[in-house]
Amino acid sequence: MKLLTTFKLACFGLWSNRYRVLSAMMGVVIGMFAVIVLAAIAIGVKDTLMKQMGSLGAEQILVLPGRILDSADGQKDLLSGLTSVPSTLTYEDAQAVEKVSNVKTVTPQLETVNFVEYEKNKVQSAVVGTTSQYSRIQHATISQGRFFTKEEQGAKAKVIVLGNNIHDSLLGKNQQLEDQAGGSSESAKPKTWWKRVLDKLLGENVSAAEVSLIGKNVIINEESYEVIGVLAPNATLGSSTDNNVIMPIETALATTDMKNLTRMIVEASSLDAVDEVDGAVFGALAENHSEIDFSVVKQDQMLGALGKVTSILQVMLVGITATALLISGTGIMNVMVMSVRERTREIGIRKALGATTFEVMMQFFFETLLLCIIGGAVGIGLGYVFIEIWNSNIEIFALVLPFWAVKLALYTSVAIGSLVGIYPALKAASMNPSKALRFE
Amino acid sequence: MIELKDAQKHFRSGNLKSAVLRGVNLNVKQGEYVAIMGKSGFGKSTMLNLLGTLDVLDSGEYKLTGKSVHKMSRGKRVRLRNEEIGFVFQHFQLIPNLSVYQNVLLPLTYGRKRLGKKKARVLALLDEMGLSDKRNQKPDRLSGGEKQRVAIARALVNEPGLILADEPTGSLDEETTESILGLFDRVHENGATIVVITHDQEVAERADRILHLQNGVLV
Numbered sequence: 001m002k003l004l005t006t007f008k009l010a011c012f013g014l015w016s017n018r019y020r021v022l023s024a025m026m027g028v029v030i031g032m033f034a035v036i037v038l039a040a041i042a043i044g045v046k047d048t049l050m051k052q053m054g055s056l057g058a059e060q061i062l063v064l065p066g067r068i069l070d071s072a073d074g075q076k077d078l079l080s081g082l083t084s085v086p087s088t089l090t091y092e093d094a095q096a097v098e099k100v101s102n103v104k105t106v107t108p109q110l111e112t113v114n115f116v117e118y119e120k121n122k123v124q125s126a127v128v129g130t131t132s133q134y135s136r137i138q139h140a141t142i143s144q145g146r147f148f149t150k151e152e153q154g155a156k157a158k159v160i161v162l163g164n165n166i167h168d169s170l171l172g173k174n175q176q177l178e179d180q181a182g183g184s185s186e187s188a189k190p191k192t193w194w195k196r197v198l199d200k201l202l203g204e205n206v207s208a209a210e211v212s213l214i215g216k217n218v219i220i221n222e223e224s225y226e227v228i229g230v231l232a233p234n235a236t237l238g239s240s241t242d243n244n245v246i247m248p249i250e251t252a253l254a255t256t257d258m259k260n261l262t263r264m265i266v267e268a269s270s271l272d273a274v275d276e277v278d279g280a281v282f283g284a285l286a287e288n289h290s291e292i293d294f295s296v297v298k299q300d301q302m303l304g305a306l307g308k309v310t311s312i313l314q315v316m317l318v319g320i321t322a323t324a325l326l327i328s329g330t331g332i333m334n335v336m337v338m339s340v341r342e343r344t345r346e347i348g349i350r351k352a353l354g355a356t357t358f359e360v361m362m363q364f365f366f367e368t369l370l371l372c373i374i375g376g377a378v379g380i381g382l383g384y385v386f387i388e389i390w391n392s393n394i395e396i397f398a399l400v401l402p403f404w405a406v407k408l409a410l411y412t413s414v415a416i417g418s419l420v421g422i423y424p425a426l427k428a429a430s431m432n433p434s435k436a437l438r439f440e
Numbered sequence: 441m442i443e444l445k446d447a448q449k450h451f452r453s454g455n456l457k458s459a460v461l462r463g464v465n466l467n468v469k470q471g472e473y474v475a476i477m478g479k480s481g482f483g484k485s486t487m488l489n490l491l492g493t494l495d496v497l498d499s500g501e502y503k504l505t506g507k508s509v510h511k512m513s514r515g516k517r518v519r520l521r522n523e524e525i526g527f528v529f530q531h532f533q534l535i536p537n538l539s540v541y542q543n544v545l546l547p548l549t550y551g552r553k554r555l556g557k558k559k560a561r562v563l564a565l566l567d568e569m570g571l572s573d574k575r576n577q578k579p580d581r582l583s584g585g586e587k588q589r590v591a592i593a594r595a596l597v598n599e600p601g602l603i604l605a606d607e608p609t610g611s612l613d614e615e616t617t618e619s620i621l622g623l624f625d626r627v628h629e630n631g632a633t634i635v636v637i638t639h640d641q642e643v644a645e646r647a648d649r650i651l652h653l654q655n656g657v658l659v
């Protein structure tokens with residue numbers, strides 16, 4: 001069989017009809033672009049949620065204020081059953097939990113929103129009071145300086161660790177945040193998007209001056225704190241530590257009016273002990289509370305809730321893929337059928353000069369297939385570029401392009417091409433040469 | 441070479457059936473040069489399509505180089521037509537997207553005949569036709585005479601035994617007509633069988649024999 005010849009003819013056919021072909025290709029390009037970007041968004045959101053909820057290790061237990069209602073199947077319904085009541089959890093509760101057997105660590109967290117000031121800059125931030133375990137439990141890495149110690153906790157030392165954004169803003173590097181906070185420094189320019197891309201590519205801060213607040217004092221609510229560390233950027237949806245300032249919980253209780261915990265993370269000494277600790281923690285807390293106005297959640301319960309979110313995303317993705325497929329598929333089929341009609345005479349000539357039915361069929365089949373594959377590849381490429389640009393500019397959450405999505409998009413374009421290519425190919429192949437030659 | 445016996449062909453448009461060929465008999469010997477004349481719409485192109493195996497008879501018999509075409513499978517007909525027949529169609533029928541070179545190459549693209557270097561053969565033929573400098577042009581940039589020479593080059597590229605030409609001088613001036621007819625003479629001298637359709641008496645007289653298609657039969 002002269003498959004290679006027909007393939008070459010198809011390449012040539014596409015090339016010589018390139019302007020019309022381009023418009024047909026747009027459908028696939030946009031379709032595949034959408035598939036890639038949406039997959040990346042879906043996976044990105046899922047990963048971010050995973051990081052947030054699932055950052056709870058298997059041996060960790062989360063204690064939240066408020067009571068989570070049970071859903072119909074008797075499970076804790078984390079998505080819609082979360083009641084919002086003022087927290088009644090206290091540092092004393094945390095200390096009580098610490099005494100429960102098989103509890104390795106307890107990381108209580110106090111949280112409030114307040115202004116942080118340094119010289120002329122004033123930035124709004126989430127002030128967190130917690131223990132020295134925080135950076136490990138929250139996967140927050142230190143980029144400069146150090147985290148506070150247990151000793152500093154005990155001494156109620158007025159030391160503070162700044163989130164990456166807060167640190168930059170206090171130095172006047174981040175104009176936007178400052179404007180929101182009513183800052184007044186006009187000297188610093190915001191980074192342009194390409195500078196940020198460069199920063200990302202080179203893995204370092206090209207544009208920022210090498211200055212640091214380590215050792216300097218910042219003011220919160222008229223109290224002065226020494227900066228001892230800066231957290232590395234940690235961009236996740238909702239729970240980023242970038243806009244946090246963190247101080248020892250003892251210091252926070254003494255110097256601010258924060259009293260009730262927003263949550264605490266309990267770490268069991270081993271995986272086997274989790275279930276036992278789960279019950280014991282609940283018991284210990286119940287002793288201190290007159291009613292059950294708190295919830296104790298294990299990782300598997302978290303993951304169960306996450307499963308719901310991801311299945312919604314998956315359904316969305318399948319729906320969008322199917323729609324993109326349908327639109328680009330019918331578009332290509334129309335163009336190819338039109339092309340076959342317009343090239344009736346060409347088909348007649350080829351057949352008269354010795355092209356077999358099979359050869360004509362394969363030529364047009366390959367044309368459609370190639371059209372879809374090229375369109376798909378371009379769409380995937382554009383999607384990739386979009387994701388890269390997004391990731392180096394937008395920090396709410398990172399888009400993740402999994403390899404399977406690329407493969408899926410590519411296979412999908414091959415599948416559309418094959419499916420949609422059959423009809424025009426058969427139409428071309430079934431033409432009678434003597435009639436085709438008479439076509440005006 | 442050609443043995444056509446009681447060939448009939450009709451076309452149906454709606455429920456109207458019109459007989460175009462009503463029992464054509466034709467015998468053309470190997471190496472013969474035959475001209476067929478007839479008024480417009482009398483079925484000359486229809487007959488040439490049948491001779492060229494582009495269409496099939498409704499009834500009758502057709503043998504080409506001793507093989508019964510009317511009994512052949514479609515695949516065999518395609519092969520036979522590619523290897524044995526060179527077409528010069530009415531209205532050139534060049535593919536507009538392809539260059540002169542690519543148009544001439546077409547029969548070799550689909551052929552299974554081994555003719556040595558395909559590219560060299562096409563280039564030599566274009567040179568012979570005085571089309572060397574036009575080989576990368578698209579057909580719409582050529583004059584009528586040049587288009588016809590491309591069409592003839594394409595008909596000859598596979599070295600077919602039978603040349604079927606439909607109005608090869610239809611819209612050409614005298615000088616160009618003469619050069620085309622000269623080409624046919626040379627091909628004929630080299631042993632090819634030629635069937636040419638024309639309404640021009642002078643063109644017809646260059647052939648060994650002139651036949652007239654009238655009322656669906658050859659006389």
Ligand SMILES: Nc1ncnc2c1ncn2[C@@H]1O[C@H](COP(=O)(O)OP(=O)(O)OP(=O)(O)O)[C@@H](O)[C@H]1O
Binds near residue numbers: 434481484486487
């Ligand atoms: N595929 C077809 N379907 C229907 N009618 C056809 C078909 N092919 C030919 N005809 C009809 O058959 C008749 C003969 O057509 P044909 O093209 O053979 O004439 P012709 O002798 O070559 O004319 P001309 O000198 O104008 O080229 C015409 O009436 C034409 O309309």
Ligand SMILES: [Mg+2]
Binds near residue numbers: 484485486606
């Ligand atoms: Mg005709």
